[in-house]
Amino acid sequence: MELSLIIPAFNEAQRIGPTLRRAHRFLAARPARFEILVVDDGSTDDTVALVTALAAELPGVRVLCSPANRGKGHAVRLGMRAAAGRIRLFSDADGSTPIDELDPLLQALAEGADVAIGSRYLAASRVTRPQPWFRRAWSRLANRVVQRVLLPGVADTHCGFKAFTAAAAERIFGACTVDGWSFDLEVLARTRALGFCILEVPVRWENDERSKARLRQLPREFRHVYRLRQQLRQAEKLAGR
Structure with missing residues (x-):
């Protein structure tokens, strides 16, 4: 499995159908074998029924179900650990970063990166439909805090388009515990702590007005930043670094 x-x-019953069809069409046109794992995080709508029906139509699609809603981080972790691919990519259900942005991430991995992450904030990034100004403002504020405290040099920690080699994914997600919205921070922080190489890649991105990110999540995000920094520093001390 490539x-x-x-x-x-x-x-995600209202938005995942077109995303799945687009992804399957793109990947099926390529020679490499692939699988698409939709990890349902305890949905209460028709997400599972919709994806199950699509799986009967689209070879290589399957759904993994978590019985309770535990958060995006938990869902991604389940998928990464169940995946069989040599490369493991997670992408948001809204398709804000289209699947045809995959090749630059694959190129970054081929050049030696262990983790390649899509970015909305590099000079060559293409944002075709920007977020409202207030979302841009608090997103940039959060990123400045993250860069200063936890992940210096990473311009965009939360773009939902990240690729991992299988070896990196198994070690990184085996160490992660954050279930909620801040899981990206833990993934990238543990990637660095484990000595893996991250390469940030400009991508095309389009805001979906139905985004589930909320301003009220910001204080919790900051708490997670400082908590993760403390945990990683403690781990370094125990390792004698």
Whole structure:
């Protein structure tokens, strides 16, 4: 299996269908074998029924079900650990970063990166439909805090388009515990702590007005930043670094 595409989903019946069809069409046109794993995070709408019906139509698509809603981080972790691909990509259900942005990430991995992450904030990134100004403002504020405290040099920690080699994915996601929205921070922080190489890649991105990110999540995000920094520093001390 060359590529595993992991799509976390919670109540995504209204948007995941076109994303799945687009991804399957793109990957099926390529020679490499692939699988698409939709990890349902305890949805209460028709997400599971919809994906199950699509799986009967689209070879290589399957759905993994978590019985309770635990958060995006938990869903991505389940998918990464169940995947069989040599490369493991997770992408958001809204398809804000289209699947045809995959090749630059694969190129980054081929050049030696262990983890390649899509970015909305590099000079060559293409944002075709920007977020409202208030979302851009608090997103940039959060990123500045993250860069200063936890992940210096990473411009965009939360773009939902990240690719991992199988070896890196198994070690990174085996160490992760954050279930919720801040899981990206833990994934990238543990990637560095484990000595893996991250390469940030400019991608095309389009805002979906139905985004589930909320301003009220910001204080919790900051708490997770500082908690993760403390945990990683403690781990370094115990390792004698």
